[in-house]
Amino acid sequence: MNLNRVVTSRRHFLKTSAAVGGGLAIEFALPMQARGQAQGTAAQEVTAWILIHPDERVVVRVARSEMGQGSFTGLPMLVAEELQCDWKQVSAEYASTTEQMKRNRVWGSMSTGGSSSIRTSHEILRKAGATARQMLITAAAQNWGVPAIECVALNGVITHAASKRSTTFGRVADRAATLEAPKDVKLKDPKDWQLIGTSQKRFDIPDKVTGKQVYGIDVTLPNMLHASILQCPVFDGKVKSVDSSAAEKMRGVKQIVRLDNAVAVVADNWWRANQALKLLKVEWDEGANATVSSQSIMALLSDGLNDTAIPNAKKVGDVSAALAGAAQVMEAEYFTPYLNHATMEPQNCTAWVKGDKVEVWAPTQNAEAAVAEAAKALGVAPTQVEFHKMHLGGGFGRRGVLHDFVKLAVLVAKQVNTTTDVPVKLTWSREEDIKQGAYRPVSLYRMKAGLDAAGNVTAWHSRIAAPSIMLTFQPDRVRNGIDTNALGGFIDMPYTVANTQVDYSLKQPHVPVTFWRAVAHSQNPFARECFLDEMAQSNGKDPVEFRRALLKAGDKNLLVMEAAAKAAGWSVPLPVGVHRGIAVQDSYGSYAAAVIELSVSDQGEIDLKRVVVAVDPGYVVNPDSAKAQIESCVVYGLTAALYGEITIKEGRVEQSNFYDYPMLRINKMPKVEAVLVPTGGSTWGGLGEPPLSPLAPALCNAIFAATGQRIRSLPIKNHNLKKV
Amino acid sequence: MVKLNINGKVHQVDVEPDMPLLWVLRDILKMTGTKYGCGVAQCGACTVHVNGEAMRSCSVPASVLEGKKITTIEGLAATKLHKVQQAWIDHEVPQCGYCQSGMIMAAVNLLEKKPKPTDADIDAAMSNICRCGTYVRVRAAIHAAAKA
Numbered sequence: 124m125n126l127n128r129v130v131t132s133r134r135h136f137l138k139t140s141a142a143v144g145g146g147l148a149i150e151f152a153l154p155m156q157a158r159g160q161a162q163g164t165a166a167q168e169v170t171a172w173i174l175i176h177p178d179e180r181v182v183v184r185v186a187r188s189e190m191g192q193g194s195f196t197g198l199p200m201l202v203a204e205e206l207q208c209d210w211k212q213v214s215a216e217y218a219s220t221t222e223q224m225k226r227n228r229v230w231g232s233m234s235t236g237g238s239s240s241i242r243t244s245h246e247i248l249r250k251a252g253a254t255a256r257q258m259l260i261t262a263a264a265q266n267w268g269v270p271a272i273e274c275v276a277l278n279g280v281i282t283h284a285a286s287k288r289s290t291t292f293g294r295v296a297d298r299a300a301t302l303e304a305p306k307d308v309k310l311k312d313p314k315d316w317q318l319i320g321t322s323q324k325r326f327d328i329p330d331k332v333t334g335k336q337v338y339g340i341d342v343t344l345p346n347m348l349h350a351s352i353l354q355c356p357v358f359d360g361k362v363k364s365v366d367s368s369a370a371e372k373m374r375g376v377k378q379i380v381r382l383d384n385a386v387a388v389v390a391d392n393w394w395r396a397n398q399a400l401k402l403l404k405v406e407w408d409e410g411a412n413a414t415v416s417s418q419s420i421m422a423l424l425s426d427g428l429n430d431t432a433i434p435n436a437k438k439v440g441d442v443s444a445a446l447a448g449a450a451q452v453m454e455a456e457y458f459t460p461y462l463n464h465a466t467m468e469p470q471n472c473t474a475w476v477k478g479d480k481v482e483v484w485a486p487t488q489n490a491e492a493a494v495a496e497a498a499k500a501l502g503v504a505p506t507q508v509e510f511h512k513m514h515l516g517g518g519f520g521r522r523g524v525l526h527d528f529v530k531l532a533v534l535v536a537k538q539v540n541t542t543t544d545v546p547v548k549l550t551w552s553r554e555e556d557i558k559q560g561a562y563r564p565v566s567l568y569r570m571k572a573g574l575d576a577a578g579n580v581t582a583w584h585s586r587i588a589a590p591s592i593m594l595t596f597q598p599d600r601v602r603n604g605i606d607t608n609a610l611g612g613f614i615d616m617p618y619t620v621a622n623t624q625v626d627y628s629l630k631q632p633h634v635p636v637t638f639w640r641a642v643a644h645s646q647n648p649f650a651r652e653c654f655l656d657e658m659a660q661s662n663g664k665d666p667v668e669f670r671r672a673l674l675k676a677g678d679k680n681l682l683v684m685e686a687a688a689k690a691a692g693w694s695v696p697l698p699v700g701v702h703r704g705i706a707v708q709d710s711y712g713s714y715a716a717a718v719i720e721l722s723v724s725d726q727g728e729i730d731l732k733r734v735v736v737a738v739d740p741g742y743v744v745n746p747d748s749a750k751a752q753i754e755s756c757v758v759y760g761l762t763a764a765l766y767g768e769i770t771i772k773e774g775r776v777e778q779s780n781f782y783d784y785p786m787l788r789i790n791k792m793p794k795v796e797a798v799l800v801p802t803g804g805s806t807w808g809g810l811g812e813p814p815l816s817p818l819a820p821a822l823c824n825a826i827f828a829a830t831g832q833r834i835r836s837l838p839i840k841n842h843n844l845k846k847v
Numbered sequence: 848m849v850k851l852n853i854n855g856k857v858h859q860v861d862v863e864p865d866m867p868l869l870w871v872l873r874d875i876l877k878m879t880g881t882k883y884g885c886g887v888a889q890c891g892a893c894t895v896h897v898n899g900e901a902m903r904s905c906s907v908p909a910s911v912l913e914g915k916k917i918t919t920i921e922g923l924a925a926t927k928l929h930k931v932q933q934a935w936i937d938h939e940v941p942q943c944g945y946c947q948s949g950m951i952m953a954a955v956n957l958l959e960k961k962p963k964p965t966d967a968d969i970d971a972a973m974s975n976i977c978r979c980g981t982y983v984r985v986r987a988a989i990h991a992a993a994k995a
């Protein structure tokens with residue numbers, strides 16, 4: 124059974140309809156993944172990306188995931204620009220992972236991370252649109268017996284001016300679908316774009332205001348059972364024994380499932396499963412990690428910084444000599460904590476094991492990785508997995524490479540003994556979600572700079588001790604002890620400093636780490652941009668001027684800094700009691716700068732007034748969605764800087780829910796001004812993460828301006844602020 | 848048996864006295880528009896109306912709601928969208944959308960009590976958590992709905 128309407132045979136003469144083929148009836152209405160439901164009419168697959176219905180509706184297949192960032196609309200816009208169809212006729216559906224396997228990965232990467240949806244697929248998608256347009260034109264020309272070159276397509280209508288004939292995409296789609304796809308298609312010059320760069324309404328929004336949108340957590344199937352899970356609170360620990368006598372007696376409880384490192388209760392609804400779970404008496408084998416604490420992790424990182432054999436990731440000039448000869452030497456240590464993603468939709472997955480096959484429903488940023496994980500858990504080939512990708516209630520990296528929720532759902536479902544195969548929906552409690560994450564790594568920085576008598580930076584030595592994400596997921600990317608992924612912002616620092624050195628000490632506590640919105644760019648800019656502010660302030664220099672002197676002419680970092688400063692009115696004095704800070708950082712092909720204005724009360728309370736973020740992503744496809752991503756990054760970044768902190772005690776996470784892992788709410792929300800300054804060129808940058816990078820340092824630099832207090836460790840809530 | 852009046856329809860459910868309304872809605876009645884976010888009255892994803900008051904359904908046992916009028920996101924717009932939903936569409940408020948049923952229910956309740964809310968009224972009434980950070984649009988859409 125497939126929730127996404129998808130073609131299941133070969134490319135030629137393919138038909139599709141809304142009817143769900145085979146299998147059991149599904150209890151809920153099919154989610155309207157596509158705007159406008161196919162009413163059983165035959166659609167033609169012109170290319171793998173594009174279906175055209177006889178009534179002119181165009182369905183564009185989307186390979187990446189929609190998690191609120193707008194790809195479900197932005198990606199079809201790229202196709203439609205070149206297809207020259209009528210945008211009002213366009214809807215989207217997910218490309219099927221089953222078909223992806225059968226058809227030699229015809230849709231390319233399905234991964235939705237690294238702010239990559241648009242920047243890594245814009246060309247394929249524009250080409251897909253241009254290819255289909257040419258095939259449709261050729262089909263019309265063949266019908267009329269005229270040269271294709273004399274025909275044009277606009278708004279879904281093909282015209283041959285000389286003979287005054289016209290037809291529509293819907294009428295020639297069947298013929299077009301039989302044609303060979305042209306090899307080389309020419310793409311429009313960006314100046315001729317009509318759709319790209321205009322704000323279009325997102326397809327997924329209407330169902331999200333009526334409660335109709337079906338997320339993974341909402342999957343409802345006949346005879347479905349519900350599971351709640353408790354994993355060993357100490358990562359890598361194991362189950363020693365389980366006393367489930369009380370839990371078994373609870374109403375609705377069907378089974379207690381014991382796994383290697385976890386226990387799950389399966390019941391007829393989730394609340395009952397979760398209530399019974401609380402009655403389990405589990406004895407854990409917590410292993411050697413049970414003594415690890417935030418303090419011991421800090422000591423480990425500190426050791427890393429002091430390691431005399433610390434590997435060199437970058438070396439330009441001679442920092443030691445330059446520091447020795449400097450008029451002023453500055454040194455400071457910075458720290459950033461572990462963070463949980465806290466997607467609003469807790470981790471969940473529904474698995475229906477049927478012998479050596481499994482059908483899976485999950486919110487994922489990478490459907491292919493989810494399939495691989497499900498297959499591995501069941502011990503079968505990926506082709507035995509039928510997968511349904513659901514819109515995500517937030518991703519932020521949690522659902523990207525790590526599919527622990529898929530694995531556990533399959534393992535639990537596999538063990539459920541019922542007389543017939545039944546689907547099992549595993550939902551993590553919020554507490555489980557906070558305690559069993561994979562976290563944004565901690566990091567400890569030692570910054571050292573040398574300045575000459577005029578206050579020019581002559582040497583900058585950055586030493587970083589932090590866990591490596593790559594060590595877990597792609598160990599071959601760690602070379603000579605160095606994970607360059609952890610060093611973004613330092614090894615590619617845009618500032619011109621004659622002598623620079625970057626050292627990296629890889630320290631890997633047992634706490635699992637993964638990609639978290641903006642990854643290393645969520646933390647490294649805090650150390651870099653605050654330390655730079657320290658240099659400017661200690662020399663009585665304006666932070667914008669100070670950076671301008673260090674940036675090369677034409678550097679887009681300079682451009683976005685100027686844009687943010689201008690929009691914020693940097694040169695205009697602020698009202699008494701209001702202060703500001705600035706920071707700059709490029710990442711994922713985009714350049715971002717933020718200016719934050721705030722005041723600090725006598726009691727040390729921060730009142731955020733205004734946040735201005737300027738971004739140059741090269742190109743902007745859907746400006747309103749782009750602005751929404753900037754707003755989103757502001758909230759995510761401010762929340763982390765102000766409150767975000769996962770701490771470890773006795774090997775386990777101390778926090779458990781929003782009361783001890785607090786979130787920014789509307790009452791603390793500043794005004795946000797999103798400034799888009801796309802400069803075109805050959806690079807397409809991302810927008811889901813880059814705007815977040817300058818937030819924490821801009822905030823801490825503003826706090827310094829307001830209080831004279833330099834925040835060198837996050838979160839800010841741990842500091843007692845005093846007004847100057 | 849607990850008798851519940853939800854969106855104008857009476858449902859009889861056989862549940863424990865302490866089962867929260869949220870789970871009766873989601874798992875017994877299969878009305879999944881109301882979301883689980885925290886289970887401890889922190890996030891507001893589960894907000895519904897009970898006798899015209901916004902309430903966090905994760906923290907209210909269904910059994911105490913007999914005889915009361917419950918409205919969920921599904922019951923907000925029987926025929927035509929509520930003006931708050933329309934404002935949400937006009938301002939493209941939702942991102943992932945997961946928190947938005949609760950946001951909308953809270954906003955509707957605010958406007959019922961204060962048809963022309965100030966920013967301070969919005970701050971006080973809208974304590975729902977949105978991880979995608981839609982707050983600036985939530986505020987703008989509430990003001991727009993107040994004018995509609």
Ligand code: FES
Binds near residue numbers: 886891904905
């Ligand atoms: S789920 Fe009820 S307030 Fe969070």
Ligand code: FES
Binds near residue numbers: 467
């Ligand atoms: S829109 Fe995603 S949590 Fe609010």
